[in-house]
Each structure stands twice: as C-alpha cells, then as structure tokens.
Amino acid sequence: MTEVSAIDSFAEKIRTGGHGGLLSAWVGIPEPMFVHHLAQEGFDSVVLDMQHGMWDMASASNAVGQCRSAGKPAIARIPVGDFAVASRLLDAGCTGIIAPMVNSVADAEALVKFTKYPPLGERSWGPTLALNHMRLSADEYLRTANQLTLTIAMVETRAALEAVDGILGVEGIDGIFVGPADLSIALSNGAKLAPDTDEIDRALAHIIARCRAHKKFVCAFGSDGARAGALLKLGCDMAIPSADTAQLRSGAARSIAAARTFAAGG
Numbered sequence: 262m263t264e265v266s267a268i269d270s271f272a273e274k275i276r277t278g279g280h281g282g283l284l285s286a287w288v289g290i291p292e293p294m295f296v297h298h299l300a301q302e303g304f305d306s307v308v309l310d311m312q313h314g315m316w317d318m319a320s321a322s323n324a325v326g327q328c329r330s331a332g333k334p335a336i337a338r339i340p341v342g343d344f345a346v347a348s349r350l351l352d353a354g355c356t357g358i359i360a361p362m363v364n365s366v367a368d369a370e371a372l373v374k375f376t377k378y379p380p381l382g383e384r385s386w387g388p389t390l391a392l393n394h395m396r397l398s399a400d401e402y403l404r405t406a407n408q409l410t411l412t413i414a415m416v417e418t419r420a421a422l423e424a425v426d427g428i429l430g431v432e433g434i435d436g437i438f439v440g441p442a443d444l445s446i447a448l449s450n451g452a453k454l455a456p457d458t459d460e461i462d463r464a465l466a467h468i469i470a471r472c473r474a475h476k477k478f479v480c481a482f483g484s485d486g487a488r489a490g491a492l493l494k495l496g497c498d499m500a501i502p503s504a505d506t507a508q509l510r511s512g513a514a515r516s517i518a519a520a521r522t523f524a525a526g527g
C-alpha cells in the first residue's frame with residue numbers, strides 16, 4: 262500500500278495521543294488563499310467553519326487543497342444537522358468533520374452514517390478529490406478511509422452533557438469537540454455568554470474524563486492563545502487558539518499600537 266503522508270497521519274496522531282497537545286487554526290473567512298497563508302504557521306491542522314463562517318462547498322473544497330499544499334490537514338465544521346455536506350467534504354479531502362449540536366445517541370448515529378463506510382456507516386462512494394489529494398487507489402481508500410478520517414461530535418448543550426457516555430459509545434464517533442460558548446449559554450438558560458469560567462472548566466473536566474474512559478480524544482475552542490493553553494493543560498488533545506477574525510484584528514491592533522507608540526517617541 263502507498264505510504265500514508267504526514268498530513269494523513271493526523272487522524273492516527275490525535276487518536277493515539279502522546280503528541281503533547283495539538284493546536285488548530287479556525288477559519289470562517291471564505292478565502293482559500295487566506296487558509297494557505299495561515300497554514301504556514303505552527304498549527305497542526307486548520308478547521309474551516311461552515312456553521313458560522315461563510316464557506317460554501319466550492320470555496321471550502323478549494324481551501325482543502327490550499328491547506329494540504331501547505332502540508333496541513335483540513336477539518337470542516339458543518340452546519341447543524343447537515344450530514345450530507347459532511348460526506349461531500351470528506352469526498353473533497355477533509356481529514357475530519359466536526360458536527361455541532363450532537364445532543365443524543367440518535368444524532369451521533371446519524372452523523373456516523375454519513376461519514377463512515379460500512380460496516381460502521383453508510384457513506385456513499387465518490388471521493389474523487391480525496392483520492393487525488395491522498396494519492397490512494399480506490400481500493401486503498403475504501404479500506405482505510407474510516408481510519409484516516411475523523412468523525413467528531415460537538416458537546417455544547419445540557420442534553421449532550423447528559424448523553425455524553427452514550428454519544429462516546431457510538432462506534433465511529435472518534436472524538437468530542439466541546440463548544441464552551443454554547444455550553445455556557447445552555448448552562449445559564451440563556452442568561453450569559455461566559456465560555457471561560459470555572460463552571461465550564463468543571464463541565465470540561467467531566468467530559469475529558471468520560472473521553473479518557475472511552476479511549477477517545479477531546480478538543481475544545483479557546484477564546485485566545487492563553488485559554489487554548491489552559492485547555493491543553495486541562496487534558497484536551499486539541500485546542501483552538503481563537504478564530505481567524507480575532508487573530509486578524511488583534512494582529513492589526515498590535516501593529517497600529519506599535520506604530521503610534523513609536524511615532525509618539527516611546
């Protein structure tokens with residue numbers, strides 16, 4: 262069999278652990294060239310956010326190519342319940358799918374149906390771009406795709422918290438991604454958006470322990486770099502050190518402040 266590339270060994274890496282904590286970029290601005298630039302930095306992967314970001318299938322598929330040409334795997338977060346788009350993104354060469362608002366065993370089973378080939382699911386055949394990107398024959402892809410790609414369920418509601426063991430027990434769910442923003446809204450019954458609190462950390466610690474018990478990995482969104490570091494310290498396998506828009510604006514603000522400080526003689 263053709264050797265698996267460094268890009269395609271990502272799934273194995275996050276499953277087996279021992280990597281010291283992974284960091285992924287998070288991109289909602291629907292511009293493949295922007296992904297290419299960002300992927301030059303020390304991220305382990307890039308998430309294309311199709312839930313709240315502005316990607317369509319064509320721009321996301323092109324971004325997968327730009328990401329891979331920079332040597333990094335692309336993961337896509339799909340819109341809520343849009344499992345058909347998950348199959349298409351895997352066909353386009355995505356290494357993983359993050360599905361938001363997976364709140365029950367039934368949701369998790371439906372997700373697996375669209376993202377794994379039999380016997381785990383019912384993913385339909387047609388990975389034309391994925392074959393090109395991964396340089397695998399059709400037979401090799403069919404044999405290995407369930408292992409080389411990741412199906413990740415988001416836990417970000419009270420229902421999902423209660424169902425976390427059932428969700429983790431679904432064969433084909435490879436790992437969990439925690440959405441601290443939605444979880445904070447859910448836990449406060451809509452009273453507040455407070456993703457970086459002790460209450461969220463307690464929920465996270467519980468989810469991390471359940472993931473460890475099921476021998477599955479866990480990721481979470483961090484509102485900035487320091488928070489992402491804290492999430493890795495708590496035991497997450499992968500964290501997001503804020504989204505593209507925040508990084509773009511904080512970089513711009515830093516440059517402007519440095520210029521003004523220098524011009525003022527300081």
Ligand code: 3PY
Pocket residue numbers: 361417439440441442443444456482
């Ligand atoms: C959340 O925090 O709710 C997310 O979905 C990550 O952006």
Ligand code: MG
Pocket residue numbers: 361417440442443
């Ligand atoms: Mg969310």
